[in-house]
Amino acid sequence: MKLIRIKEVMNRTGLARSTVYKYISENxxxxxxKLGSRAVAWVESEIEGWINDVIHERDRGQPEPNT
Known part of the structure; x- marks a missing residue:
């Protein structure tokens, strides 16, 4: 299991820091x-899963391309 910090989360998701925390507050x-009194990190696989879920939602209901 690998933990990643906010800058890496922002790089991978393309989200701003404020948007990350807004989405967290909205579940x-x-x-x-929490790593310490002022440090937090995310589980890398959970961030990857969230990205995959966003891609899946984008693709759901889309017609298959004609070949």
């Missing part, structure tokens, strides 16, 4: 793990 994003 639409993985919650961070």
């Amino acid at each position: 639409n994003f993985p919650k961070p793990i």
